[in-house]
Amino acid sequence: MSAVIPIAKDSGCADLPVLRERGQREVFCGLTGIIWLHRKIQDAFFLVVGSRTCAHLIQSAAGVMIFAEPRFATAIIDERDLAGIADANEELDRVVRRLLERRPDIRMLFLVGSCPSEVIKLDLSRAAERLTREFLPQVRVLNYSGSGIETTFTQGEDACLAALAPQLPAAGANDPASLLVVGCLPDVVEDQFARLLGAMGLPRLAFFPPRSSQAMPVVGPNTRFLLAQPFLNDTARALELRGARRIAAPFPFGVEGTTAWLKAAADTFGISADAFGQATLAARERATKALQRHRERLQGKHIFFFPDSQLEIPLARFLSRELGMQLDEVGTPYLHREHLRQELDWLPPGTQLSEGQDVEKQLDRCRALAPDLVVCGLGLANPLEAEGIATKWAIELVFSPVHGYEQAADLAELFVRPLLRREKLTREAVCS
Numbered sequence: 001m002s003a004v005i006p007i008a009k010d011s012g013c014a015d016l017p018v019l020r021e022r023g024q025r026e027v028f029c030g031l032t033g034i035i036w037l038h039r040k041i042q043d044a045f046f047l048v049v050g051s052r053t054c055a056h057l058i059q060s061a062a063g064v065m066i067f068a069e070p071r072f073a074t075a076i077i078d079e080r081d082l083a084g085i086a087d088a089n090e091e092l093d094r095v096v097r098r099l100l101e102r103r104p105d106i107r108m109l110f111l112v113g114s115c116p117s118e119v120i121k122l123d124l125s126r127a128a129e130r131l132t133r134e135f136l137p138q139v140r141v142l143n144y145s146g147s148g149i150e151t152t153f154t155q156g157e158d159a160c161l162a163a164l165a166p167q168l169p170a171a172g173a174n175d176p177a178s179l180l181v182v183g184c185l186p187d188v189v190e191d192q193f194a195r196l197l198g199a200m201g202l203p204r205l206a207f208f209p210p211r212s213s214q215a216m217p218v219v220g221p222n223t224r225f226l227l228a229q230p231f232l233n234d235t236a237r238a239l240e241l242r243g244a245r246r247i248a249a250p251f252p253f254g255v256e257g258t259t260a261w262l263k264a265a266a267d268t269f270g271i272s273a274d275a276f277g278q279a280t281l282a283a284r285e286r287a288t289k290a291l292q293r294h295r296e297r298l299q300g301k302h303i304f305f306f307p308d309s310q311l312e313i314p315l316a317r318f319l320s321r322e323l324g325m326q327l328d329e330v331g332t333p334y335l336h337r338e339h340l341r342q343e344l345d346w347l348p349p350g351t352q353l354s355e356g357q358d359v360e361k362q363l364d365r366c367r368a369l370a371p372d373l374v375v376c377g378l379g380l381a382n383p384l385e386a387e388g389i390a391t392k393w394a395i396e397l398v399f400s401p402v403h404g405y406e407q408a409a410d411l412a413e414l415f416v417r418p419l420l421r422r423e424k425l426t427r428e429a430v431c432s
């Protein structure tokens with residue numbers, strides 16, 4: 001049963017109708033996060049404890065590594081192993097020992113749980129503790145769940161970072177204030193943000209997760225953190241438990257979002273408006289100019305978001321405010337009101353939000369609205385394309401560098417391309 005519920009006034013986003021649905025969902029599971037996490041933490045290994053289905057997902061989504069040894073694998077647990085949990089634990093320990101003998105470069109090992117019933121019965125947190133005792137100081141073993149039962153695919157990153165947060169070295173109460181940027185960012189984007197924040201005069205800055213498990217940032221009561229991704233609820237809570245405090249900000253998508261995100265950090269650290277303006281002006285102007293040609297293509301076009309990546313609300317804000325798109329419906333798997341407060345305030349009045357999914361009903365709404373572009377998961381994209389609707393795969397928005405000024409035009413282009421492809425297909429169909 002679905003209901004339209006106005007968001008409470010104290011959320012700062014009154015008047016936006018939210019359709020809450022709890023039906024069948026079409027989303028990837030949290031294992032998908034391994035694809036970008038293993039690229040980021042370059043001495044970590046992700047061992048999925050799962051079924052053959054999990055192995056297929058990881059193998060096909062992450063591809064085969066030709067030039068380097070892979071840093072992910074699946075330990076397949078099948079029905080046979082249900083006979084004895086003790087045997088399954090021993091088998092897991094044997095697999096880990098073999099792996100670490102063969103791969104002395106691994107410094108951090110994540111046991112990643114999955115949803116098959118035979119895996120759920122295994123206590124991976126105890127396995128991680130047991131194996132950490134055996135392999136420290138060379139290797140730390142942690143665990144998190146990438147299960148697809150209750151999650152959407154970006155929650156894999158949240159679960160991974162939330163597992164890592166309690167392991168971060170403690171900063172002292174007298175340590176100077178520092179900024180922690182939280183969320184996996186491509187190295188090139190991280191470097192751009194480091195340059196901008198450094199140019200403003202921000203003295204102490206770290207990124208989480210870091211590129212090496214041996215360079216974990218310190219965290220403590222003088223740590224202020226800025227979320228780079230809107231899906232890091234558990235991670236934020238875990239950092240707050242360590243004493244760190246979140247800086248409220250919109251997310252760094254597009255010129256406006258990036259400026260407000262950087263400004264929130266600058267204000268927190270007492271950086272002057274002049275220093276902020278000087279550090280950001282050139283990049284802001286470049287990005288604004290680069291967006292212009294995409295605005296000509298996207299202005300007035302209607303877009304419909306199915307819930308998938310949890311980036312939907314910040315992206316909808318960017319597309320509507322900076323590129324003039326019309327938002328037909330903005331679906332999100334979960335609506336984190338607190339983290340999205342500024343984003344919601346920036347959506348046009350009356351924007352239809354939906355939280356959760358009842359896929360058949362949502363497809364009916366989408367067809368009735370006939371948007372120019374639909375953002376959705378892979379499973380829905382092909383059927384919608386076959387019906388003549390242009391689609392954008394939500395997962396591509398997480399894999400691509402899309403944060404910050406230098407990527408603002410690339411992000412817009414990701415929405416232009418499917419429209420151009422659809423126009424071309426329509427022209428060819430008319431001509432033939």
Ligand code: SF4
Binds near residue numbers: 029030054057113115
């Ligand atoms: S974790 Fe669950 S949803 Fe994900 S691939 Fe494995 S079986 Fe499928």
